[in-house]
Amino acid sequence: MQLTTPQPARHPNPTTKASALAYAIFDRPDLKKAEAYLIDFGLRTVSNDGQLLLMRGTGPAPYCYVVQKADKPRFVGLGLEVENRADLDVLSKLAGASAIETITWPGGGERVRLTDPSGFRVDAIFGRSSAPELPHRLPLPLNSVDAPARVNGTQRPPFAPPDVIRLGHVALELADYQATSAWYTQHFGFIPSDVQALPDGSPAVAFMRLDRGDRPTDHHTLALAQTFAPALNHISFELVDPDAVGIGGRLMRDRGWKHAWGIGRHLLGSQIFDYWDDPWGDKHEHYCDGDLFTADQPTGVHPASRAGMAQWGQVMPASFTRPKPSLSNVRALIHGLRASPDVNLNKLRTLMRLFG
Numbered sequence: 001m002q003l004t005t006p007q008p009a010r011h012p013n014p015t016t017k018a019s020a021l022a023y024a025i026f027d028r029p030d031l032k033k034a035e036a037y038l039i040d041f042g043l044r045t046v047s048n049d050g051q052l053l054l055m056r057g058t059g060p061a062p063y064c065y066v067v068q069k070a071d072k073p074r075f076v077g078l079g080l081e082v083e084n085r086a087d088l089d090v091l092s093k094l095a096g097a098s099a100i101e102t103i104t105w106p107g108g109g110e111r112v113r114l115t116d117p118s119g120f121r122v123d124a125i126f127g128r129s130s131a132p133e134l135p136h137r138l139p140l141p142l143n144s145v146d147a148p149a150r151v152n153g154t155q156r157p158p159f160a161p162p163d164v165i166r167l168g169h170v171a172l173e174l175a176d177y178q179a180t181s182a183w184y185t186q187h188f189g190f191i192p193s194d195v196q197a198l199p200d201g202s203p204a205v206a207f208m209r210l211d212r213g214d215r216p217t218d219h220h221t222l223a224l225a226q227t228f229a230p231a232l233n234h235i236s237f238e239l240v241d242p243d244a245v246g247i248g249g250r251l252m253r254d255r256g257w258k259h260a261w262g263i264g265r266h267l268l269g270s271q272i273f274d275y276w277d278d279p280w281g282d283k284h285e286h287y288c289d290g291d292l293f294t295a296d297q298p299t300g301v302h303p304a305s306r307a308g309m310a311q312w313g314q315v316m317p318a319s320f321t322r323p324k325p326s327l328s329n330v331r332a333l334i335h336g337l338r339a340s341p342d343v344n345l346n347k348l349r350t351l352m353r354l355f356g
């Protein structure tokens with residue numbers, strides 16, 4: 001299958017090449033509630049002064065989840081690390097970019113604040129120091145059929161929030177798919193790993209990875225899905241093994257949080273996954289065992305389908321992608337149809353048929 005649109009595609013000479021996903025930023029009206037959910041989910045509190053909540057995993061990032069106190073809940077955007085200070089200089093000259101600013105959060109560093117063509121904030125950051133890693137449970141030794149690892153030993157992982165190691169990826173829904181995809185490939189060097197396409201060859205979902213040359217990197221750090229309005233689809237965090245995903249799920253259910261989809265194993269990216277809604281309905285994914293690609297792996301193009309989102313487990317529920325019926329969504333739909341060259345009724349009907 002072939003794409004019939006220019007994007008997503010590698011850029012031959014990107015402005016910079018992002019080296020890591022640093023953090024996600026949310027606005028929330030209740031930081032205590034946000035913190036309670038995220039602790040059950042497996043993140044650790046760095047600080048919460050009532051105006052700003054910073055959370056981290058056990059990995060070296062000093063924080064990976066930023067919550068700002070605000071009246072309205074909203075996904076604000078994300079932070080991407082770049083490899084050189086000169087990258088910040090170049091990015092600060094792009095239209096709408098901020099000057100280079102000092103970051104006052106733990107680990108310091110500097111940033112340039114940008115806005116992508118869909119309106120999401122993107123902080124390019126450089127020089128943030130690592131924090132000492134926190135201990136995490138080691139992967140469980142499995143009794144494989146050919147090489148048992150335990151004799152006279154049981155499997156008893158602790159029943160507690162799973163150790164979140166790090167922020168893995170962010171998945172965005174877009175109206176202006178072509179312009180937004182082009183922005184990330186041009187300015188941060190993202191490479192499409194796999195694309196799900198509609199029958200007419202236009203992209204429905206692209207899974208994009210960082211360009212780290214011959215260093216293996218996650219199959220996707222950013223996923224971009226065509227819809228009629230910009231929104232967060234989900235945010236995803238890496239756990240140590242499948243038992244951590246399973247125990248995390250049992251614990252989230254016991255604590256009364258709302259399940260969204262799982263457990264299953266994705267097809268594109270191969271992660272074992274489980275999704276949980278946060279108190280504002282934003283999906284948070286636990287995952288382990290994702291694919292790692294180097295830059296030379298070619299882009300795969302596949303027919304879009306709900307069934308093609310997982311190899312086993314529950315097929316992706318329609319609720320996973322279906323917008324909530326609300327006046328603001330009706331307004332967004334009308335706006336998307338009027339304003340975005342990538343949105344039309346035929347495409348939305350096809351998306352509904354394949355995913356709805």
Ligand SMILES: [Fe+2]
Nearest residue numbers: 171234236285
């Ligand atoms: Fe995901």
